[in-house]
Amino acid sequence: MAMIAKQCPDIEVSVVDVNADRIAAWNSDRLPVYEPGLDETVRQARDRNLFFSTDVDEAIRRSTIIFISVNTPTKTFGVGAGRAANLEFVEKCARQIAEVSTGHKIVVEKSTLPVRTAAAVKRILDTSGNGGSFAVLSNPEFLAEGTAVRDLLAPDRVLIGGEDIEAVERLATIYGRWIPDERILTTNLWSSELSKLTANAFLAQRVSSINAISALCEATEADVDEVAQAVGRDSRIGSKFLKASVGFGGSCFQKDVLNLVYLCEHFGLPEVAAYWDQVVTMNNFQKGRFSKRIVETMFNTVSDKQIGVWGFAFKKDTNDTRESAAISICRDLLRERSRLKIYDPQVSERQIRQDLAAQFCGSDGSITDAGQALLDQNLEVVNSCAAAAEQSHAITVLTEWDEFQSVNLDRVFASMQRPAFLFDGRNVINRDAAVASGFEFHGIGKP
Numbered sequence: 001m002a003m004i005a006k007q008c009p010d011i012e013v014s015v016v017d018v019n020a021d022r023i024a025a026w027n028s029d030r031l032p033v034y035e036p037g038l039d040e041t042v043r044q045a046r047d048r049n050l051f052f053s054t055d056v057d058e059a060i061r062r063s064t065i066i067f068i069s070v071n072t073p074t075k076t077f078g079v080g081a082g083r084a085a086n087l088e089f090v091e092k093c094a095r096q097i098a099e100v101s102t103g104h105k106i107v108v109e110k111s112t113l114p115v116r117t118a119a120a121v122k123r124i125l126d127t128s129g130n131g132g133s134f135a136v137l138s139n140p141e142f143l144a145e146g147t148a149v150r151d152l153l154a155p156d157r158v159l160i161g162g163e164d165i166e167a168v169e170r171l172a173t174i175y176g177r178w179i180p181d182e183r184i185l186t187t188n189l190w191s192s193e194l195s196k197l198t199a200n201a202f203l204a205q206r207v208s209s210i211n212a213i214s215a216l217c218e219a220t221e222a223d224v225d226e227v228a229q230a231v232g233r234d235s236r237i238g239s240k241f242l243k244a245s246v247g248f249g250g251s252c253f254q255k256d257v258l259n260l261v262y263l264c265e266h267f268g269l270p271e272v273a274a275y276w277d278q279v280v281t282m283n284n285f286q287k288g289r290f291s292k293r294i295v296e297t298m299f300n301t302v303s304d305k306q307i308g309v310w311g312f313a314f315k316k317d318t319n320d321t322r323e324s325a326a327i328s329i330c331r332d333l334l335r336e337r338s339r340l341k342i343y344d345p346q347v348s349e350r351q352i353r354q355d356l357a358a359q360f361c362g363s364d365g366s367i368t369d370a371g372q373a374l375l376d377q378n379l380e381v382v383n384s385c386a387a388a389a390e391q392s393h394a395i396t397v398l399t400e401w402d403e404f405q406s407v408n409l410d411r412v413f414a415s416m417q418r419p420a421f422l423f424d425g426r427n428v429i430n431r432d433a434a435v436a437s438g439f440e441f442h443g444i445g446k447p
């Protein structure tokens with residue numbers, strides 16, 4: 001919305017949320033999301049034609065086009081628990097829009113939704129309203145975190161799905177202000193909804209594919225980066241998104257693949273469901289494999305050993321930790337009774353503690369006494385790579401932050417216990433330099 005406001009000064013954009021703290025943060029100098037270039041984009045448009053407020057009803061009344069951009073987490077209860085999307089918030093939005101609207105509105109699904117949700121939204125709007133009329137469009141967002149502003153400025157494509165040609169045109173015209181026409185695709189509603197799930201499933205599949213090969217590389221003395229380069233040179237395959245890692249994270253991949261699995265099962269396609277489910281199984285294997293390797297390498301015990309963790313976000317250039325591989329790896333290491341010193345340049349201590357506390361919850365949903373004791377005694381969040389390394393037996397790199405590549409490894413090594421291990425879960429540290437400094441080095445998919 002900030003990008004639309006920036007590019008189209010004549011269009012008034014109101015961003016509303018029921019969470020007053022979040023809105024206050026959007027109105028402050030410290031935005032609630034860390035994203036390169038976003039501060040500048042918001043600053044240019046805020047209070048000119050971009051407004052943040054909690055007055056949801058007023059924004060609905062004033063707007064011609066309404067984007068529903070609420071979260072659709074994986075259901076944790078009832079039918080489809082663990083796989084289906086929880087559409088509670090989408091439905092609540094639709095009901096509120098229906099109640100408050102009077103004239104004609106274009107309602108755009110921006111949240112990633114299961115196929116045929118638009119039809120449900122349209123029914124709610126049409127049947128529970130106060131005489132308003134509605135066109136429903138699907139306009140999935142393909143930006144990636146960390147590169148959001150760049151992606152929004154020059155997207156590979158913008159996708160608009162809908163049956164109401166006039167409404168589709170209207171939205172296309174807005175994007176057309178800065179995006180070339182040939183990059184604006186229009187499809188039917190369901191193709192648009194399914195395209196988003198499919199794109200994320202394909203991307204996640206690529207990461208799981210290269211990660212599967214990384215396990216084989218470790219067993220065979222092949223080097224996964226060399227394999228990825230050779231494979232990626234095939235123009236039919238392409239070189240992007242072939243970086244072996246400790247496992248994919250983020251708010252979308254796992255959720256969307258599981259959602260696709262659920263849809264396939266629902267529509268009586270168990271083989272298709274099992275095919276996609278394997279992408280997530282592979283990712284869990286990759287995360288578990290990495291913690292196991294750390295323990296095995298360190299003489300089968302990390303109990304009471306200190307491990308420095310570099311990076312906690314699910315990828316670089318974001319403070320987002322949702323589904324970050326770091327969460328389950330740190331949990332595994334804490335269960336093994338190691339002492340962790342975690343450093344991430346953007347993730348707050350509060351967030352790290354909250355994410356890990358959630359891993360030690362009992363059946364009532366609150367943290368167990370044993371879990372709390374473990375976190376109190378064995379977890380420290382520090383302010384630098386050096387502080388995480390000091391007196392540690394090992395360092396593990398879990399996010400590919402640029403600054404990790406320019407760390408003085410000699411100095412880090414000198415401050416650590418011996419033997420000093422370096423487990424690079426992102427293959428960003430120069431192996432030869434690490435070995436020259438004295439480290440015992442272990443990369444992903446490296447001999």
Ligand code: UDX
Pocket residue numbers: 141142143144145146200203207240241242243244245246247248249250251252253314315
């Ligand atoms: C993704 C999609 O890319 C985006 O189009 C969609 O709108 C939202 O979901 P995002 O989750 O922000 O975006 O990040 P992305 O760059 O796709 O990375 C996802 C995860 O995969 C990260 O944990 C990343 O580290 C990992 N990854 C990515 C790899 O391990 N290897 C790769 O080669 C690429």
